Amino acid sequence: MKQINFPNREDWNSLCLRPVQEQQELSNIIKEVFATVAREGDAGLLQYTQRYDHPEAVKIIDMPLDDSVTAIPAELKDAIRIAKNNISKFHSTQIERPVKTDTMPGVTCWRESRPIDRIGIYIPGGSAPLFSTVLMLAIPAQLAGCRDVILCTPPDRNGSINPAILYAANITGVSKVFAVGGAQAIAAMAIGTATIPRVDKIFGPGNQYVTAAKTYAQQLGTAIDMPAGPSEVLIIADEYADAAFVAADILSQAEHGADSQAILLSDNAIIINKVLFELNTQLSQLPRKAIAEQALNNSKAILLNNLDECIEFSNQYAPEHLIITTENAEQLAGKVSNAGSVFLGRYSCESAGDYASGPNHTLPTNGYARSYSGVSVDSFVKKITFQRITAEGISNIGPAIETLATAEGLIAHKEAVTIRLNALKNIKK
Amino acid sequence: MKQINFPNREDWNSLCLRPVQEQQELSNIIKEVFATVAREGDAGLLQYTQRYDHPEAVKIIDMPLDDSVTAIPAELKDAIRIAKNNISKFHSTQIERPVKTDTMPGVTCWRESRPIDRIGIYIPGGSAPLFSTVLMLAIPAQLAGCRDVILCTPPDRNGSINPAILYAANITGVSKVFAVGGAQAIAAMAIGTATIPRVDKIFGPGNQYVTAAKTYAQQLGTAIDMPAGPSEVLIIADEYADAAFVAADILSQAEHGADSQAILLSDNAIIINKVLFELNTQLSQLPRKAIAEQALNNSKAILLNNLDECIEFSNQYAPEHLIITTENAEQLAGKVSNAGSVFLGRYSCESAGDYASGPNHTLPTNGYARSYSGVSVDSFVKKITFQRITAEGISNIGPAIETLATAEGLIAHKEAVTIRLNALKNIKK
Numbered sequence: 001m002k003q004i005n006f007p008n009r010e011d012w013n014s015l016c017l018r019p020v021q022e023q024q025e026l027s028n029i030i031k032e033v034f035a036t037v038a039r040e041g042d043a044g045l046l047q048y049t050q051r052y053d054h055p056e057a058v059k060i061i062d063m064p065l066d067d068s069v070t071a072i073p074a075e076l077k078d079a080i081r082i083a084k085n086n087i088s089k090f091h092s093t094q095i096e097r098p099v100k101t102d103t104m105p106g107v108t109c110w111r112e113s114r115p116i117d118r119i120g121i122y123i124p125g126g127s128a129p130l131f132s133t134v135l136m137l138a139i140p141a142q143l144a145g146c147r148d149v150i151l152c153t154p155p156d157r158n159g160s161i162n163p164a165i166l167y168a169a170n171i172t173g174v175s176k177v178f179a180v181g182g183a184q185a186i187a188a189m190a191i192g193t194a195t196i197p198r199v200d201k202i203f204g205p206g207n208q209y210v211t212a213a214k215t216y217a218q219q220l221g222t223a224i225d226m227p228a229g230p231s232e233v234l235i236i237a238d239e240y241a242d243a244a245f246v247a248a249d250i251l252s253q254a255e256h257g258a259d260s261q262a263i264l265l266s267d268n269a270i271i272i273n274k275v276l277f278e279l280n281t282q283l284s285q286l287p288r289k290a291i292a293e294q295a296l297n298n299s300k301a302i303l304l305n306n307l308d309e310c311i312e313f314s315n316q317y318a319p320e321h322l323i324i325t326t327e328n329a330e331q332l333a334g335k336v337s338n339a340g341s342v343f344l345g346r347y348s349c350e351s352a353g354d355y356a357s358g359p360n361h362t363l364p365t366n367g368y369a370r371s372y373s374g375v376s377v378d379s380f381v382k383k384i385t386f387q388r389i390t391a392e393g394i395s396n397i398g399p400a401i402e403t404l405a406t407a408e409g410l411i412a413h414k415e416a417v418t419i420r421l422n423a424l425k426n427i428k429k
Numbered sequence: 430m431k432q433i434n435f436p437n438r439e440d441w442n443s444l445c446l447r448p449v450q451e452q453q454e455l456s457n458i459i460k461e462v463f464a465t466v467a468r469e470g471d472a473g474l475l476q477y478t479q480r481y482d483h484p485e486a487v488k489i490i491d492m493p494l495d496d497s498v499t500a501i502p503a504e505l506k507d508a509i510r511i512a513k514n515n516i517s518k519f520h521s522t523q524i525e526r527p528v529k530t531d532t533m534p535g536v537t538c539w540r541e542s543r544p545i546d547r548i549g550i551y552i553p554g555g556s557a558p559l560f561s562t563v564l565m566l567a568i569p570a571q572l573a574g575c576r577d578v579i580l581c582t583p584p585d586r587n588g589s590i591n592p593a594i595l596y597a598a599n600i601t602g603v604s605k606v607f608a609v610g611g612a613q614a615i616a617a618m619a620i621g622t623a624t625i626p627r628v629d630k631i632f633g634p635g636n637q638y639v640t641a642a643k644t645y646a647q648q649l650g651t652a653i654d655m656p657a658g659p660s661e662v663l664i665i666a667d668e669y670a671d672a673a674f675v676a677a678d679i680l681s682q683a684e685h686g687a688d689s690q691a692i693l694l695s696d697n698a699i700i701i702n703k704v705l706f707e708l709n710t711q712l713s714q715l716p717r718k719a720i721a722e723q724a725l726n727n728s729k730a731i732l733l734n735n736l737d738e739c740i741e742f743s744n745q746y747a748p749e750h751l752i753i754t755t756e757n758a759e760q761l762a763g764k765v766s767n768a769g770s771v772f773l774g775r776y777s778c779e780s781a782g783d784y785a786s787g788p789n790h791t792l793p794t795n796g797y798a799r800s801y802s803g804v805s806v807d808s809f810v811k812k813i814t815f816q817r818i819t820a821e822g823i824s825n826i827g828p829a830i831e832t833l834a835t836a837e838g839l840i841a842h843k844e845a846v847t848i849r850l851n852a853l854k855n856i857k858k
Contacts, residue, residue, distance in 0.1 A: 072836075079832035086532035086826070093528045094540065101522050103515035103787035111523070111788075114766050116800050128838040164836060200800040219644070223800035227650070242852070248845040255841040287840050333815060337543050341814040347823040347849055348816055351842035355833040356826055358532035359540075359814035371545050371629040371652035373812040383802040385770045385788035386762060387777055394776040397515070397785055403508035404784045407501075407593060409557040411716050412684040413780040416677040420776055423671070 001250075001264070001276060001296050005303040016317045018229065018366050019259055019298045026212040030183055034216060037187040042194050048184035053125075055159030059179035060195060063170055070167035080168055083135055083356040090358030091140045094377035106393025113381040115145040116223075118197060120189035121174070122204035122214075125154035125181050129162035130205070132354065136361050136375065137203045138172035144380035149174050150197065152189060154181020186213035190222040201225070203362070203375065225375055229366030230259040233350055234319035234339075236310045237266045238326040242346050243274035247282050249323055250275070250299070251292055252351050258294035263317060264301040265310040272301045311335045318369040321350050340369045394420050430679075430693070430705060430725050434732040445746045447658065447795050448688055448727045455641040459612055463645060466616040471623050477613035482554075484588030488608035489624060492599055499596035509597055512564055512785035519787030520569045523806035535822025542810040544574040545652075547626060549618035550603070551633035551643075554583035554610050558591035559634070561783065565790050565804065566632045567601035573809035578603050579626060581618060583610020615642035619651040630654070632791070632804065654804055658795030659688040662779055663748035663768075665739045666695045667755040671775050672703035676711050678752055679704070679728070680721055681780050687723035692746060693730040694739040701730045740764045747798040750779050769798045823849050 007015060036044040042058065049058055100110040121137045123130050134151065141149045151174050155161055161179055169177055178196055180188060185196075186206075190213075192198030201223040202214055211228045218224045233253040237246050250262040266272050279296070286292055304310050311332055314322055318338035326332060329344040336342055340363030341353055354361045362375035389397070398417045405413035436444060465473040471487065478487055529539040550566045552559050563580065570578045580603050584590055588608055598606055607625055609617060614625075615635075619642075621627030630652040631643055640657045647653045662682040666675050679691040695701050708725070715721055733739050740761055743751055747767035755761060758773040765771055769792030770782055783790045791804035818826070827846045834842035 075832055076836050079829040079836075082826070082829040083833060086536070089532045090530055090538045093530050099522045101519055101787070103518045107515070107781075107786050109519045109787040111805070117766065130837060132833060132837060215648070221656070221795075221797070223797075244848055245845070245852075248841070248848045251841040252839070252845040255839060282844065285844075287838075292841065330817070336813065337546065338811070339813055342816070344815060344817040345819070347820055348818040349823075349845040349849065351830055351834055351839075351845045352536075352818055352823070352826060353814075353816055354842060355830045357536050357816050357818065358530070358538040359816055364811075366650075368650070368652075369811060369813075371811065373810075374814060376540070376812060376814075378807065378812070381802075382767070382793075382798060382800065383805060383807070384765065384768055384798075385782075385803060385805075386773060387771070387782055387786050387788055388759070388773040389777040389781055389786065390774070391776055394778075394781070397511070397781060400508040400511040401780055401784050403504055404512060404561060405780055407505050407508075408559060408561060409716075410681070410684060410780075412677070412680040412711075412721065413783060415711065415714075416674070416681040416778040416780045419673055419677045420778065423674075 001279065001299045001301050003272065003301050006305065007302060012313060012316055015300065015302065019261060026209060030209070030212045030216045033183045033213065034187045034191065037184060037193065038191050045180060045184050045188050045193055048182065049180055052182055053154050054157045055155050055179070057159065058195065059155060059159045061161070061166065061177040063174050063176060065166065065170050067170070070163045070170055072164050072167050076164065077167065080131065080135070083132070084139065084171060086356055086358040087135055087139045088143065091143050091377050095143060104393060104396045106390040107387065107397055109385065109387045111383050111385050113383050115147065116200045116380055116382060117147045118199040119146045119149045119380065120199035120202045121149065121151045122185060122202065122206055122210060123151060123153040123165060124206050124210065129164045131164040131168035132361065133204060134165055134168035135172060138169060138174050140360070140375065140377045141380045142173040144377050146380055148197065150199065151177045152180045152185035153177070155179035183209040183213035186210060186217055190217035190220060225362060225379060226364055226372050227368055230261065231256045232261040232319055232365055233321040233323060234263040234265065234314050234317055235323040236307065236314060236326060236332065237264065237271050237275070238307060239268045239271055240327045241271055241325040243271055244278045245346055245349070246275045246325060247278035249349055250279060251282055251286060254292035254295035254299065255286060255288040258291055259298070260295040262295070262299040263319065265304055265313055267304055267306050267310065269303055272303055276301060307332060314339070318367045320363045320365045320369065323348065323350060338369045340364050340374050391424055395424060430708065430728045430730050432701065432730050435734065436731060441742060441745055444729065444731065448690060455638060459641045459645050462612045462642065463616045463620065466613060466622065467620050474609060474613050474617050474622055477611065478609055481611055482583050483586045484584050484608070486588065487624065488584060488588045490590070490595065490606040492603050492605060494595065494599050496599065499592045499599055501593050501596050505593065506596065509560065512561070513568065513600060515785055515787040516564055516568045517572065520572050520806050524572060533822065533825045535819040536816065536826055538814065538816045540812050540814050542812050544576065545629045545809055545811060546576045547628040548575045548578045548809065549628035549631045550578065550580045551614060551631065551635055551639060552580060552582040552594060553635050553639065558593045560593040560597035561790065562633060563594055563597035564601060567598060567603050569789070569804065569806045570809045571602040573806050575809055577626065579628065580606045581609045581614035582606070584608035612638040612642035615639055615646055619646035619649060654791060654808060655793055655801050656797055659690065660685045661690040661748055661794055662750040662752060663692040663694065663743050663746055664752040665736065665743060665755060665761070666693065666700050666704070667736060668697045668700055669756045670700055670754040672700055673707045674775055674778070675704045675754060676707035678778055679708060680711055680715060683721035683724035683728065684715060684717040687720050688727070689724040691724070691728040692748070694733055694742055696733055696735050696739065698732055701732055705730060736761060743768070747796045749792045749794045749798065752777065752779060767798045769793050769803050820853055824853060
């Protein structure tokens with residue numbers, strides 16, 4: 001971890017830069033995958049699946065399954081159930097009830113949420129079965145009332161899918177699981193094939209091919225959750241922080257990937273030194289030590305003049321995860337303007353939010369927290385506005401509309417009002 | 430308007446297609462504009478402005494102005510004030526208050542909205558001064574509490590901006606207006622120059638260059654309101670509808686542009702014929718008759734078996750504007766799943782919503798209503814999640830997190846909990 005003391009304000013901008021991404025030119029590869037899937041449908045999909053994931057056929061699993069089929073330890077089932085309950089409880093608070101407002105007498109307006117019909121969730125393969133991401137995406141989709149939630153994830157060499165992923169999908173209303181991964185899975189969900197239905201919005205993390213495919217799908221008209229980048233945490237710690245806890249949180253971020261980043265801010269040199277010491281001790285114990293070490297090379301411990309300056313820096317950085325472990329954490333929280341999710345106090349570790357406390361773990365990275373929110377029930381609905389205008393209402397508001405439309409030179413807009421006002425005058429006569 | 434009676438279900442898909450857009454290959458032009466603005470800053474900007482809009486310098490107007498400076502008729506001022514009041518009243522209902530939830534004892538979670546700092550609004554030039562769009566974008570930005578709202582709009586040959594646009598900007602908290610238009614204005618707001626600040630999110634309509642520039646800005650990391658397409662209305666009318674009103678609504682859509690589209694659905698052949706007759710009569714009176722005629726060529730009147738089928742078709746089409754003028758409009762409204770904004774009953778004309786009733790007029794077109802919402806206060810905030818976990822909380826939730834993290838192979842995530850649980854055990858001893 002790089003140590004920086006009292007940097008000049010002019011240098012904040014460069015300190016807020018993320019590790020440079022290898023921007024490989026993937027667009028030709030991605031376009032070819034989409035073209036193949038569009039042209040050849042399932043045959044094209046199978047071709048890619050055989051090339052990259054090796055099984056002979058695309059396995060389709062119709063849900064719901066009998067719970068006994070998803071063979072995972074009882075302890076893990078219980079833990080997943082606890083996470084599910086907490087995530088459901090928190091996300092339920094995001095469901096919006098319509099509020100009718102009369103903006104003028106006879107002009108009633110309101111907004112109603114309607115689920116996005118067809119949702120596609122992508123879950124990456126690899127060493128770790130990310131069932132937690134299944135929970136984080138399928139639970140709000142279910143709460144929103146989405147009709148059809150499908151899930152694509154790459155199979156192992158036998159075409160099988162990790163049972164923990166199936167278990168999580170099973171208890172969260174996923175309707176079908178397809179053993180398909182990579183850019184070809186995204187293409188299939190964006191375009192549709194005979195077996196994989198086209199969806200309205202695609203969610204979920206993935207490697208650079210998956211990310212590029214999602215961006216391309218968005219350009220072609222399929223909505224996506226948000227732009228993606230490597231995971232990151234910013235921690236603000238004062239003298240009351242526990243250095244060992246802070247180090248553990250930095251490492252839990254660092255083990256995600258070599259391109260992860262952790263930023264430690266403090267107004268206290270001693271706590272920074274303690275954290276750096278603890279990092280060394282704890283790092284040696286980790287199975288993913290090599291990855292974490294690389295991530296720590298991208299990471300910085302920055303000493304600033306006071307906690308307000310720490311918050312200011314954090315707002316400029318706009319972290320995906322922000323941990324505030326200070327005496328007055330809640331008070332500082334009021335000053336946070338840019339962050340994905342905020343963890344307050346010494347016991348609020350990021351892994352709680354990653355798995356089980358309730359808030360979503362699909363969050364804006366790479367500074368996108370300046371303008372994007374994390375995934376929530378909002379991400380799975382459209383908010384449709386409604387208005388009902390009565391005869392009294394159009395009489396009240398009509399003359400203003402006539403004036404406005406005329407001033408914009410849109411006479412048919414004006415006439416749509418005039419014809420109604422005239423009809424009402426005739427009724428009165 | 431093309432008349433279609435009882436189409437087969439298999440043909441619905443093609444009936445729902447939008448007029449094909451001339452997809453000119455603009456990306457090279459747009460990339461060059463961005464590169465020039467990035468390299469040369471204000472000088473590059475001025476170069477484009479002189480080429481396309483002709484004035485000698487980029488005019489910058491610092492707000493607020495004295496109301497007397499914005500010389501528009503008192504009647505128009507009053508009408509703009511009425512619209513502002515209604516739009517403010519309706520959008521105020523979208524401001525979300527935090528709700529704290531204990532997902533488990535000692536695990537408190539909530540969500541708070543924070544304004545996006547810097548907003549850029551683009552208002553197109555041309556014959557009509559779209560001050561209504563200034564209201565629709567600047568009012569929710571102001572309600573959200575955005576720190577800095579700037580506005581770019583192309584100047585006339587003297588470098589001037591229509592006073593109605595300035596008036597609307599002035600009363601809605603816009604901080605600066607720049608007389609700059611086109612793709613170069615979008616590039617400037619996305620990149621920043623010495624005079625035009627970089628913004629976090631860009632809103633507003635525009636021609637194909639502006640639209641392509643917004644898409645490119647999004648790829649580079651600046652958020653945008655939503656993907657754009659030509660405006661459209663779908664009207665569901667039964668025997669109780671007023672054919673003259675329906676025709677007027679179709680024409681107010683048709684006058685927007687030659688690529689606009691109107692779809693009329695009914696279960697009643699007589700009302701369709703009456704509307705078509707009324708269209709002919711009313712069309713001849715319109716100043717923008719030529720444009721409206723072209724749009725009507727893209728438009729269709731479709732006779733279906735019943736009103737439920739009309740709603741089903743509408744949901745498949747996913748219209749930007751949906752007018753339901755039937756006996757049981759509110760009841761049908763409950764079945765709407767895809768639409769930008771819905772107008773219920775014979776007096777709820779689209780122009781009311783375009784200008785003054787309250788809901789936003791920046792809405793998803795081109796079928797995007799299947800997955801996108803219109804602009805609202807939500808569009809100007811990030812919703813940040815917060816959590817505070819106490820010692821009791823981590824004791825309750827910790828073991829589940831340990832199990833989940835271990836099952837995903839993320840041992841540092843587990844350790845961040847274990848180290849805290851161990852510390853608590855030591856305290857107890």
